[in-house]
Amino acid sequence: MSLLSVTNLHAGYGQMTILKGIDMALDAGEIGVIVGPNGAGKSTMLKAIFGMLNISEGTVGFDGADITGIRSEKLAAHKIAFVPQEANVFPSLTVQENLEMGAYSRRDAYDAVIDSVYEIFPDLKDKRGQPAGELSGGQRQMVAFGRALMIEPKLILLDEPTAGLSPLFMSVIFDRVIAINKTGVTVAMVEQNAKQALAIAHKGFVLANGRNSYTGTGNELLANPDVARSFLGG
Amino acid sequence: MNELVFFIDNGLVAGLIIGAIYALGAIGVTLIFGILRFAHFAHGDMMTMGAFISLIIAFLLKASGFHSPLALVFLGMFPAMVITAAIAIGFDKIFYKPLREAGARPIVLVMASLGVTLMLQGVLRLFGGVSARNMFIDRPKEIFQFHLPGARRAIVLTEPQVILFIFTIATVIALHYFLTRTRLGKAMRAVSDNPDLARITGISTEHVVWATWIIGGALACAAGTLLSMDVALKPDLSWNILLPIFAATIVGGIGQPYGAIAGGFLVGLCESLSVFNWAILLRPIKPYLWFDIPSSLSLVPTEYKLMVPFLILIIVLIYRPTGIFKGRVL
Numbered sequence: 106m107s108l109l110s111v112t113n114l115h116a117g118y119g120q121m122t123i124l125k126g127i128d129m130a131l132d133a134g135e136i137g138v139i140v141g142p143n144g145a146g147k148s149t150m151l152k153a154i155f156g157m158l159n160i161s162e163g164t165v166g167f168d169g170a171d172i173t174g175i176r177s178e179k180l181a182a183h184k185i186a187f188v189p190q191e192a193n194v195f196p197s198l199t200v201q202e203n204l205e206m207g208a209y210s211r212r213d214a215y216d217a218v219i220d221s222v223y224e225i226f227p228d229l230k231d232k233r234g235q236p237a238g239e240l241s242g243g244q245r246q247m248v249a250f251g252r253a254l255m256i257e258p259k260l261i262l263l264d265e266p267t268a269g270l271s272p273l274f275m276s277v278i279f280d281r282v283i284a285i286n287k288t289g290v291t292v293a294m295v296e297q298n299a300k301q302a303l304a305i306a307h308k309g310f311v312l313a314n315g316r317n318s319y320t321g322t323g324n325e326l327l328a329n330p331d332v333a334r335s336f337l338g339g
Numbered sequence: 340m341n342e343l344v345f346f347i348d349n350g351l352v353a354g355l356i357i358g359a360i361y362a363l364g365a366i367g368v369t370l371i372f373g374i375l376r377f378a379h380f381a382h383g384d385m386m387t388m389g390a391f392i393s394l395i396i397a398f399l400l401k402a403s404g405f406h407s408p409l410a411l412v413f414l415g416m417f418p419a420m421v422i423t424a425a426i427a428i429g430f431d432k433i434f435y436k437p438l439r440e441a442g443a444r445p446i447v448l449v450m451a452s453l454g455v456t457l458m459l460q461g462v463l464r465l466f467g468g469v470s471a472r473n474m475f476i477d478r479p480k481e482i483f484q485f486h487l488p489g490a491r492r493a494i495v496l497t498e499p500q501v502i503l504f505i506f507t508i509a510t511v512i513a514l515h516y517f518l519t520r521t522r523l524g525k526a527m528r529a530v531s532d533n534p535d536l537a538r539i540t541g542i543s544t545e546h547v548v549w550a551t552w553i554i555g556g557a558l559a560c561a562a563g564t565l566l567s568m569d570v571a572l573k574p575d576l577s578w579n580i581l582l583p584i585f586a587a588t589i590v591g592g593i594g595q596p597y598g599a600i601a602g603g604f605l606v607g608l609c610e611s612l613s614v615f616n617w618a619i620l621l622r623p624i625k626p627y628l629w630f631d632i633p634s635s636l637s638l639v640p641t642e643y644k645l646m647v648p649f650l651i652l653i654i655v656l657i658y659r660p661t662g663i664f665k666g667r668v669l
């Protein structure tokens with residue numbers, strides 16, 4: 106049985122429906138990559154899964170439970186974390202405080218988790234006392250990533266974690282995604298750098314106009330000439 | 340030397356006293372703005388209400404035959420802070436929360452707080468009348484004098500002024516500790532930074548909103564009580580105190596508690612130094628001056644004191660709209 110199963114999802118903003126029947130299933134331990142043109146509804150899909158939008162039809166199942174419409178502040182308890190595309194750090198809080206906030210819903214000691222985040226992102230350790238708003242884009246992305254890891258999630262939703270980063274930083278982030286996935290965390294990631302992202306994906310989903318247009322393993326989508334022509338730039 | 344003492348008393352001390360009051364009020368206003376994102380117009384009347392509650396508790400203490408070396412009204416202030424905080428949370432539940440949940444725009448909440456302030460004013464006048472009241476009901480306030488060498492006049496500090504200074508310093512330290520060391524305090528800063536991300540992160544907005552009203556309400560009560568102890572409890576204070584407090588909030592940078600403190604003292608000192616009669620300081624050097632010193636030489640006549648925060652506000656909004664501590668732009 107899949108860890109995350111999205112079926113026939115309809116959702117949008119206010120009266121406007123953006124998602125018109127999305128399906129997605131991820132098994133535990135997989136990396137799922139979602140690609141598609143700008144405005145396809147990729148971010149909208151992550152927001153809908155994470156309880157930030159009204160779902161008019163369809164269901165979201167997670168780990169045997171129905172989490173359709175559960176508000177985002179409650180999802181930490183289900184061990185789902187979300188890193189939004191923009192404004193994903195608390196700028197006036199220090200790096201360390203950002204991580205502590207990630208653990209807000211935890212009642213137990215989490216020092217070891219902070220240490221492990223600093224192990225994954227050693228750059229952050231030197232900057233721990235610095236306000237996150239003063240960091241570079243790539244470092245901020247790491248803070249956002251680390252903040253999400255603080256609940257030790259089973260599933261992490263990443264919205265374009267490499268947006269605006271240099272190719273070098275991009276591969277650093279992808280390396281980290283793989284490393285975190287190796288520890289057993291399931292990843293659902295929206296990416297513009299489709300080729301690189303699909304190369305590390307167990308499953309790939311191409312969205313267009315609020316619908317699935319192709320679904321397959323990462324390699325299948327990379328090898329599919331239609332997908333390559335319309336979404337991967339030839 | 341006597342002139343210098345006069346300056347310290349009527350210029351500096353007076354400015355620091357009123358500045359401390361503004362700071363205590365502005366901390367609440369700035370936190371409420373940072374977390375709930377609206378200008379809380381009812382803050383002035385919340386101060387008056389807090390002062391009344393302190394006075395009522397003092398009367399109750401007196402009636403029960405309670406004696407203490409500290410003024411009864413000061414003892415009454417601490418339970419009154421708790422009660423005012425509870426009332427502030429109650430107001431939020433009844434008036435502001437339903438609007439928030441309906442997705443009302445900030446201006447609607449500002450209007451609601453205007454409604455709350457009118458309502459409070461009515462209730463306070465209905466039960467408290469309009470006359471000024473002395474807060475020291477058990478004994479006269481003590482007066483401390485400090486003599487500078489070579490001066491006949493002494494620097495005079497009254498008991499409520501000393502209490503106010505100590506209370507303000509303790510509050511600033513406690514607030515700093517709370518905001519930088521505690522889980523809830525950091526969560527408050529996080530919500531102020533980015534409310535959407537705070538929700539995503541699983542921070543309980545409810546707790547943060549409560550903490551905001553508790554701090555804002557308790558400090559409003561303390562500011563109202565201490566101000567009334569220093570002068571007298573005037574039920575019609577509200578608008579006159581609200582403007583300088585808002586000026587302090589904006590000067591300090593909206594949403595910035597340290598800015599509110601700095602802004603409070605800045606506005607207070609500017610106010611007292613502009614109404615100070617500078618002629619007095621010139622008197623000792625009168626023989627060396629080529630002009631006659633007018634009997635009164637202040638920048639602003641006392642009646643127009645309220646002009647000062649207005650002016651500061653306008654200057655800041657034109658030249659540095661984010662305030663000293665880089666707060667939000669209105």
Ligand SMILES: Nc1ncnc2c1ncn2[C@@H]1O[C@H](COP(=O)(O)OP(=O)(O)OP(=O)(O)O)[C@@H](O)[C@H]1O
Nearest residue numbers: 118121123141142143144145146147148149150190
């Ligand atoms: N807050 C919003 N309110 C109303 N409509 C929105 C909102 N956010 C996005 N939309 C609309 O929803 C559609 C899908 O947007 P979405 O952000 O999901 O696209 P995306 O696939 O993530 O694109 P990108 O690759 O540019 O991030 C767009 O047509 C957009 O105009």
Ligand SMILES: [Mg+2]
Nearest residue numbers: 147148149190
């Ligand atoms: Mg997007």
